[in-house]
Amino acid sequence: MLSEFLSAIETELQKQVARLDEPRAKNFHEMLTYHMGWTGEGAGPEATGKRIRPLIVLLTTASCGANWQFALPAAAAVELVHNFSLVHDDIEDNGEKRRGRTTVWKKWGLAQGVNAGDGLFVLSNLALTDLEADYPAPIVLRAAKILHATCLDLTRGQFLDISYEARTDLGVADYWPMVSGKTAALIAACCQLGALLGGADETRQEAYRAFGHYLGLAFQVQDDILGIWGDEALTGKSAASDLVDGKKSLPVLFGLEKNGEFAKRWRQGPIHAEEVRALAALLETESARTSAQDAARQMTDLALENLRVANPQGEAGESLKQLADKLLQRGA
């Protein structure tokens, strides 16, 4: 089932991006197919990413008992939004590598990089309007409003993330609005769109949306824990630890609120690779790790509770639960 979905997603994405496949825009199209992982050096499954977001859309639609193929334009739209945000994030974070490959702006320059991200954003809007083929206009419009509201959340989350870089007065309360926008909003939208297109009633749509929201939050917290105590963070190169990056992740914010030895060191300036193990241990002593794990568990419980209310059906329902388990347990 999943491989059939993934193959259909890739075909739909290629169809959507092909709107720019014309002689005069050849290099524009190439930038996008490169970023999507289809062409250029290092192209292939490693380069495309896991397509988790479109998969969630289709599994949700199918778990409502509807034809998942009708939802393909929405699946493509969310993945294009995700990739638009990656292209612009790489510019905003000065990132030179993405999934092991040179980033678009680094390869084609800043100007083309900004514009390539804009192009992916436009294509996501256009993809969504293709729902018209199988849904009445009011449903398509409802889907568009969900997508646009989500994109506003994304840009708001990104604004917070950038503005946090220079701030030293942040606490745990500042964390949730930022990750709600940056990570949870789009996953919530995947579930909400899938349920809308699956014909679920308002109550089930809201349960699916809330499931996605908490799934996104739990996933992000797990990711934050791995960014400090994961194997790669502790044993890998310096860039593998969020501590060296100075990322305001949840464990760091718990540590800062504790205002102990970790906070003291953090406020003295950038952390070096040699300190990573000792500081991770210090942060653990100051209970930032267990606090973050508690938060992850709370978000996971809320996700699963909402999934029970949503009551996904059939093989797709099982797959959706398994996908959630896989995402939620990766850090456990």
Next chain:
Amino acid sequence: MLSEFLSAIETELQKQVARLDEPRAKNFHEMLTYHMGWTGEGAGPEATGKRIRPLIVLLTTASCGANWQFALPAAAAVELVHNFSLVHDDIEDNGEKRRGRTTVWKKWGLAQGVNAGDGLFVLSNLALTDLEADYPAPIVLRAAKILHATCLDLTRGQFLDISYEARTDLGVADYWPMVSGKTAALIAACCQLGALLGGADETRQEAYRAFGHYLGLAFQVQDDILGIWGDEALTGKSAASDLVDGKKSLPVLFGLEKNGEFAKRWRQGPIHAEEVRALAALLETESARTSAQDAARQMTDLALENLRVANPQGEAGESLKQLADKLLQRGA
């Protein structure tokens, strides 16, 4: 009439941008209100720009005999698209001033600048969905598709513009696809949206669209002529001449095709402020000015011919014709 329209446009724009007016996103909202010309140093009518695009939407709707107030969300949407593209263009061109004020990216940094542009783009999408209050869903969806297709044209035109910078093999044939995307597409969309929302039939919608398209092209060619032979270009500071900028404007492309003395000098490298008068005269001798004027006249004729077919009515129809005359004759 125009002042009533302009005041309603400003109110609608402020309402749309206020979607980000919340305590946590305060500075995000401020970046957008600054760019829109409402707040910060130099705020005021000079800073907002002329709002020509939303004015065209409303005049078109009214000239079809419909209530122009219903079209306000579309008017706001096109102006937000225009401003999104300005914010990103300033980044892509490394522009530090816009309408005499410091650009957003220069004031708040590259990362926030890219994200502020994205925010304006999202707000344009959301604005358009507000048409739902007064139009049935299929019309709103049709309007959304027009806007999205236009944005794809914009990014395609921007791609061409950036890629032309490094090219030395360009001719007049390369000019039209670039300015069709960068300038004409959005003005065409203003007319098309206005006609759609004014209840015009398909034939009249197409005539309005074509009017906007040729109006945009004629306007751009006039602007190109002024960029070389306008008072400011000849007597102002070096930055006032497109020749110093190395801009591939229509007269320059005519000159390059001629392959005479101007082309020879152009290919030798950047043009200095002291050479501007002599090179403008040279370009005129090589008939680039008359060729560009001929092109502007052709585009103007096509615009006016289509406007006759569109057959705008009443006071709004008169205002639309006057606005077109004003835009078309500015370089004559």
